[in-house]
Amino acid sequence: MSPVRPQFEDPEQSHCVLGVDPGLNRTGYAILQRSPGKPILREGGVIQSTAGLSLAERVLELGRGLREVICEFKPQVVAIEQVFSTAKFPKTAILMAHARGALLFAAADQGVAVVHYTPTQVKRLLTGSGNASKEQIQHAIRNELGLEKVLEPNDVADAFAVALCHYYSSRVAVVHESNREIP
């Protein structure tokens, strides 16, 4: 695992959403903290698997990497990109599904709820268009998080995109929760 920490803030560790962009070679992850205003970027990173290792060893690296992130940030929810069942690249899709299966197990085994979003849902929620380009998504993330630069690498940006998608999709529930916290 090689964490990339593009920006830090230091609020209380709670009400976090963990976004995941699954991939066998590289799995991007993103931690967003809920706040009354804009969501707060806690950490973004990439969990890498070692080329040349067996499939079992590679999914082990990914699953353990995600477990570490979960143990550190204790997210309420893991939001993960849905895999395409494309007939175009069946081998790629199947290897990615192995990675995704290991990541789902690692998250669920820690007792964290898992929600799924398709790339189209993510794009539509962030930009209004299900066909948005990578640049449009990057721009939307930068605006939403109040960043000066776009997020690099792409795996991390995609993980923040799915985390943001869940953040805004589940906003009503959060308002309801905070209302209950202040009786």
Add this chain to the structure above:
Amino acid sequence: MSPVRPQFEDPEQSHCVLGVDPGLNRTGYAILQRSPGKPILREGGVIQSTAGLSLAERVLELGRGLREVICEFKPQVVAIEQVFSTAKFPKTAILMAHARGALLFAAADQGVAVVHYTPTQVKRLLTGSGNASKEQIQHAIRNELGLEKVLEPNDVADAFAVALCHYYSSRVAVVHESNREIP
């Protein structure tokens, strides 16, 4: 998990091979114990996932079920069937790959070595033909294990087939090991 125990023997729990026939609905497993003569059938069973649950919850049931079996029998090796990257049934293949990814992670996370065999390798080793029918495979398993009846259900038989495939493929190494044990 709903274990099906078609036959019992009670030798020492060691030198076991765990065969796995992965599937999202039902994953067959089989425990073979090494012996100087024929391999000994320890246990066969099915780990079932609950229909109607989410994908994350289903792979959780499978992964935890396999972990239980591993903790009980402490196998040296997990032998697992390879998934087809068939363009014919991409959705089925992708769901199975999710299950397989979770099972690989669960096994590797317990420190157990994982080996893969294609259905053709399994058939060829057990019957001499890569195109053997289910009945021929069942017949071969019955002979190899000295059983009176064929094994039911099919998931369990397939798990024993891949376990036997590994058992015989790795026999040289076993002889070598036992030679070292008796100096």
